[in-house]
Amino acid sequence: MTDGSTKATLLHSGRIVTPGGVLDDGWVTIDGSRITGVGGRSDTPRNPAHAVDLGGRWLLPGFVDLHMHGGGGNDVTASPDAMAAAVAFHRRHGTTRTLVSLVAAPLADLERQLGWIADLATADEQVVGAHLEGPFLAEARCGAQNPQYLRHPEPGEFARLAAAARGRLRSVTLAPELPGALDLVLDVLAAGAVAAIGHTDATYAQAQAAIARGATLATHLFNGMRPMHHREPGVVGAALAADLACEVINDGIHVHPAITTMVARSPGRLVLVTDAIDAAGMGDGDVQLGGQPVVVRDGQARLADSGSLAGSTLTMDAAVRRAVLESGLSIGAASAAASANPARVLGQGAKFGAIALGLDADLVVLDDRLAVEEVLLAGQWQDRPERNPVGTDKLADWSRPLTERALPSRSDM
Numbered sequence: 001m002t003d004g005s006t007k008a009t010l011l012h013s014g015r016i017v018t019p020g021g022v023l024d025d026g027w028v029t030i031d032g033s034r035i036t037g038v039g040g041r042s043d044t045p046r047n048p049a050h051a052v053d054l055g056g057r058w059l060l061p062g063f064v065d066l067h068m069h070g071g072g073g074n075d076v077t078a079s080p081d082a083m084a085a086a087v088a089f090h091r092r093h094g095t096t097r098t099l100v101s102l103v104a105a106p107l108a109d110l111e112r113q114l115g116w117i118a119d120l121a122t123a124d125e126q127v128v129g130a131h132l133e134g135p136f137l138a139e140a141r142c143g144a145q146n147p148q149y150l151r152h153p154e155p156g157e158f159a160r161l162a163a164a165a166r167g168r169l170r171s172v173t174l175a176p177e178l179p180g181a182l183d184l185v186l187d188v189l190a191a192g193a194v195a196a197i198g199h200t201d202a203t204y205a206q207a208q209a210a211i212a213r214g215a216t217l218a219t220h221l222f223n224g225m226r227p228m229h230h231r232e233p234g235v236v237g238a239a240l241a242a243d244l245a246c247e248v249i250n251d252g253i254h255v256h257p258a259i260t261t262m263v264a265r266s267p268g269r270l271v272l273v274t275d276a277i278d279a280a281g282m283g284d285g286d287v288q289l290g291g292q293p294v295v296v297r298d299g300q301a302r303l304a305d306s307g308s309l310a311g312s313t314l315t316m317d318a319a320v321r322r323a324v325l326e327s328g329l330s331i332g333a334a335s336a337a338a339s340a341n342p343a344r345v346l347g348q349g350a351k352f353g354a355i356a357l358g359l360d361a362d363l364v365v366l367d368d369r370l371a372v373e374e375v376l377l378a379g380q381w382q383d384r385p386e387r388n389p390v391g392t393d394k395l396a397d398w399s400r401p402l403t404e405r406a407l408p409s410r411s412d413m
């Protein structure tokens with residue numbers, strides 16, 4: 001599907017998911033790396049240099065994953081090659097923009113890994129930058145983070161990490177209740193990154209204080225934080241009340257599909273992330289996360305010792321499918337949660353994350369069952385995606401009333 005030239009390409013006869021709605025039998029033109037036109041059937045351009053018939057398939061903006069630790073057997077902290085391979089694995093599942101997430105580790109290790117991310121971001125347009133998920137987290141809610149490497153915020157240490165990222169630090173997850181955390185929010189913003197609240201036992205008031213300082217994202221809402229209580233709503237209550245952007249790991253395991261439905265009720269709020277570890281795409285087995293043994297069974301990744309969920313085996317295409325099939329989102333809402341909303345969190349909504357004039361031509365072609373068929377990154381067709389059966393027949397029957405449903409015991413996708 002590549003013509004090798006830089007002349008405009010017309011993708012036509014697709015179901016185009018745009019910010020304004022779905023264009024049935026719509027078209028998109030691409031010139032170089034940009035989208036140069038979008039429209040419906042009546043005004044399809046004639047005599048394009050190159051035409052691609054989408055044959056009624058879906059065309060969505062490429063997915064933007066703010067939270068990714070690995071995939072396809074590659075842990076991003078293992079080596080620069082493994083990091084690049086994990087990014088490429090998720091690209092085959094429709095992700096065209098990625099933050100590379102680092103778990104708590106000794107500072108010198110984090111500095112080295114941040115350097116790899118900065119190098120990779122220079123070489124690979126898909127890599128937007130780094131997400132530091134730690135080390136400034138609460139031990140009480142550390143989940144699969146190694147408690148041995150957690151630290152209280154210290155400006156000098158943060159400055160070292162920010163410097164190591166060479167301008168590519170994009171997001172920092174922190175626990176607002178730690179001493180110095182509210183000042184850290186300001187340092188994070190000054191470094192040009194997003195301050196995210198997560199792996200925290202913060203009360204509502206503590207979370208609110210971080211939001212007042214400028215935190216704009218909740219890291220995997222509900223996971224790694226105290227449950228919402230009606231008299232102490234905690235981070236969940238503070239994030240929802242303030243209409244913060246909220247990451248959700250929509251794998252049918254980390255949260256009930258109805259949580260995804262509820263978070264999506266406010267437009268722009270839901271941010272689908274994978275939080276994927278190296279086991280994504282690899283089936284069951286024994287792996288490691290941050291130096292701790294992890295067992296993957298039936299698609300669930302758990303610490304061998306405590307049984308804590310240790311990231312996911314999710315890919316963004318599966319997160320989108322589940323949002324539509326299990327959580328009842330429109331394809332437009334699911335697409336926004338996977339692309340436009342995370343792009344906006346990064347302050348990049350005018351560059352990528354939607355099918356609109358002038359934006360980067362990051363596109364994903366999906367079949368009727370929302371399986372990835374083709375991926376374009378900045379106008380370039382990517383390696384043929386792995387066929388990833390949708391498995392809708394294996395999904396739980398979410399048409400039954402909520403009370404009759406059990407959470408799926410396995411992640412089939």
Ligand SMILES: [Zn+2]
Binds near residue numbers: 067069101133275311
């Ligand atoms: Zn994570």
